[in-house]
Amino acid sequence: MLGTLETTDEGRCALRFERHLAHPPAKVWRAISDPEELRAWYPVAADLNRPPGTAVALAFTRVDLPDSAGVILRCDPPRLLEYSWDADVIRFELADDGNGGCVLVFTNVFDFGREDAAPVDAGAAWHAALEVLEARLDGVAAERDVFERATELGPDYAAAFRSGAAG
Template sequence: MTTGTYTEIDGRPALRFVRDYPHSPERVWDAVTDPTELVAWFPARVAFPDLGEPAPGAPVRYSFDEDGDGGTGTVVEHDPPHRFTLTWAGEELRLLLEPLSDGGCRLTFTALLADRDTAARTAAGWEICLEALDSALAGSPVGGPGGSPTPAWRRHYEDYVSTGVPSGAPVPGA
């Protein structure tokens, strides 16, 4: 089952995922911003080369276990524990945390895409990543996602394509 929605924001293709967690915004903030916790769910290793908390304009370095360099990006917004936005490979990743009345929080993750035809492929990838985040926050980490399409990724991809999410971009590792 897919949980993301395809939209356009200021003329750019975008994906939006919403998840509610029984954890405080501070706990989820750590999971989505701390490089030592990002390894449980984010598709690349993340490093902030400048010491201290990331600030707008600060560089971000991405890397992969299998083939090294994952490129660089920039911190766009850093407002703990509410908003964190960074760039990566022509995309902008926005994380918004809102407290819920029961003490939990809502995570809204929006990915502004560089190319429209990558939407289904990217949505399937973020589904896998967010499922890993769900598991990590539930105390049962499954490990970060790999680089090759899995059967679960293919199911998500096919679901997104069948609902009309733009597709057509090559699938790496396929």
């Protein structure tokens, strides 16, 4: 299922994913906030389980991109993690589904409108990363590398986002 694009009240572009995971919020929380767990499914090293107001370094681990910085905006384990990533805002919301699993709502709010090309790349990258996260939580090897999968998904996101069909 592709992510969707929405426009915030401030006119910013928001990329949103909703995933139903067969794991309790506490387990998913560790995967999204612990530095070693995060690095295993997304190519960024960061310690995100920190109090609001804490500055964080976001260092790419398997790709040659410059390091970034952010600030923890909200941290309410195991329900809500929100941080800035340069001018973007990244938000993970976890809700118990009543069946031993959880619903993960992931949002990336960009510092620009939806006409920019970056949501296409980010949509494919986050989609691929969330697939790897789910596989890791399930205890199985991901079928493809995050970058290979993002490249494969790129045309789907380009078509959906440019046509307006994705939200």
